[in-house]
Amino acid sequence: MPATTRVKICGLSTAKDIRVAAEAGARYVGFVFFPKSPRNVTIQQARDLAVDVPLGVAKVALTVNADNDLLDAITSAVPLDMIQLHGSESPERVTEVKARYGLPVMKVVGLSSADDLTRIADYETVADQILVDAKAPKDADLPGGNGLSFDWRLLEGREWAVPWMLAGGLHAGNVAEAIARTGARQVDLSSGVESAPGVKDPAKIREFMQAALA
Numbered sequence: 001m002p003a004t005t006r007v008k009i010c011g012l013s014t015a016k017d018i019r020v021a022a023e024a025g026a027r028y029v030g031f032v033f034f035p036k037s038p039r040n041v042t043i044q045q046a047r048d049l050a051v052d053v054p055l056g057v058a059k060v061a062l063t064v065n066a067d068n069d070l071l072d073a074i075t076s077a078v079p080l081d082m083i084q085l086h087g088s089e090s091p092e093r094v095t096e097v098k099a100r101y102g103l104p105v106m107k108v109v110g111l112s113s114a115d116d117l118t119r120i121a122d123y124e125t126v127a128d129q130i131l132v133d134a135k136a137p138k139d140a141d142l143p144g145g146n147g148l149s150f151d152w153r154l155l156e157g158r159e160w161a162v163p164w165m166l167a168g169g170l171h172a173g174n175v176a177e178a179i180a181r182t183g184a185r186q187v188d189l190s191s192g193v194e195s196a197p198g199v200k201d202p203a204k205i206r207e208f209m210q211a212a213l214a
């Protein structure tokens, strides 16, 4: 029997949404530390939310080209299980972050064409996980969380040395096909369970979880 898909819901900012996500079976919750984002949380907010996340649900801090001062502040205040690097961090920076904080690191690689796949190889020996996302358009305000998908056929037959997650424009109506086409055992989303940018919708979270875990 195939293993159950693991779901990460990103950009959570209320205790209620975290509870709904956890009760529906999410295995990871993500906190966005990026001031331009409608999902941004302060370190204090993230700390208050994180302490109540149920055991067994991993708490992930999403940062974008964060320096050590910011990561020091986040990791010293917020009980975390993983750091997600969603910017243009180099493989060397991934290694540095892992060593400095002693936490697993998930590096995001954005795809728009087969050429981008080579970048995954740069990170699979240094990151603990890879998050394969749609590449953000050059004029986008945000490097992720844009609700855009990419051609899943790019991933057919691909295998990597570390666990990976599929992201980019997933929602309840396409997640089953995305899993079937790519073989993803983990999926990640944000916009697809929102009623407006930054506003999670409990009904959409439940609907997505049912579709992903079916």
Ligand SMILES: O=C(O)c1ccccc1NCC(=O)[C@H](O)[C@H](O)COP(=O)(O)O
Pocket: 010, 011, 032, 034, 037, 038, 039, 040, 062, 064, 086, 133, 142, 143, 144, 145, 146, 147, 148, 167, 168, 169, 170, 188, 189, 190, 191, 192
């Ligand atoms: O969500 C944000 O606002 C955000 C800001 C800066 C960097 C990344 C961001 N989000 C990443 C994600 O939420 C997801 O990991 C991924 O990009 C999929 O998002 P979506 O297509 O909205 O499901």
